[in-house]
Amino acid sequence: MKNSKRKSYQSLILSLVFMLVILSGCGASASSSSSEGGMPEVIRIGIMPSEEGEMNRSQEQLATDITEATGIPAEIFVAEDYNMVIEALRAGKIEIGLIGPFGYIIATERANAKLLVRSESDQQSNTVILVRNDSPYQSVQDLKGKDFLFADPASTSGNLYPRATLMKELGLSNKELDSFFGSVAFSGGHDKSLLALANGNADAIGTSSLMVPMMAESGLIKEEDFRVIAESDPIVGGAPLLYRQDLPEELVTQLRELMLDYDTKNPKFLESVGAARFVEGSDSDFDPIREVAKALDMSPEELLKK
Known part of the structure; x- marks a missing residue:
């Protein structure tokens, strides 16, 4: 258990260092790297590492597919944890991020992120x-x-x-x-x-x-x-793919159209996140998660300090 604790502390230190780096750039506008019309010069996708390592082929394919669909270069950012994805969205250092349902609630509150699509599975999970x-x-x-x-x-x-x-x-x-x-x-x-x-x-x-x-x-x-x-009881909501709220609507539409058909284009990626497909979803899909969080009698900030 000592080794596990040590690794947990090391992961926390890495997360804090990363957050200091991204927050140091908050003085600049989030659109400073955008071209005319508000389109970003690069689409950065925040995602957790796969079991195979930092990034698997299906994640690399995701970046390629986004580039082809939008005409904008895309790259994968592998995060240490969900909080790192949330902070990167908040600081304008990534454009979209894939996190869990509870992370969605935190990201909408702390980073003003918006729901692009959410995953859906044929297999119930808890x-x-x-x-x-x-x-x-x-x-x-x-x-x-x-x-x-x-x-x-x-x-x-x-x-x-x-x-x-x-x-x-x-x-x-x-x-x-x-x-x-x-x-x-x-x-x-x-x-x-x-x-x-x-x-x-x-x-x-x-x-x-x-x-x-x-x-x-x-x-x-x-x-x-x-x-x-x-x-536990079954978990509802699916894994949300979020976008930064200042992205142009034209780009959001392009990304949403791509992801809604992504199960036919890159099924391995969906498998890697335990899903069968992406669907549009809505904010109310995550209300049951909010109710569970409320029952814990702790704010998202308090839970993140644990």
Whole structure:
């Protein structure tokens, strides 16, 4: 667990350094890199790393497809965490970003970001509380004094829903929850949580139900090595693709048209984010997420400080 904590602290330091860099440019206008007519000279896409590494081929293809659809060069920015994507949107350092449903709520409040499209899956997903299959833990009550890992502070299935599930199972408030465990930390991502659990660096984790089969298929873990001891209600909303509010409407339309048909153009990318397609969606699609966040009795800012 010490190694897991050290990695979590290192990830936090990297995130803070990055945010200082991007915020240092806030004095300049977000449109300073735009051409006449308000079109940006480059479209930067903020995204989380894949399990295969910093950037996989389907993500590289996304940049190529955006360039072809808009006539503007596009490039992928691989972020350390969701908060980094949100801060980059706020500072005008990226034009679009793919994050989780809870991250959407934070981004609309803090970065005035807008919904381009959201993902939709044929497979229902929720949050699961996982332990190793060979562990003695049979319920969340058995985890008292143990080491627990969340994924990312701005993650829906890696923080928001696991917290709500643990609160319900244990009959505790969110403020009482951390003291129930021996230690609580953030791994920096769902894949990192699963690997930490597999390697014995955590006793239990909260993660998306889609992650275990996805990582097992890639050969990084074995599905039979893990066991579910609690799970949440289904998560709604899908993964939102956001855009900076000052982008020209013409460009927003081009990007939306591309993404609404993207399941036929680059299905591997949709698979990499656990989705089948993109749909238009609306802000009200995320109201159930807002209700769960409200039940935690903590603001997004408080949750991000965890």
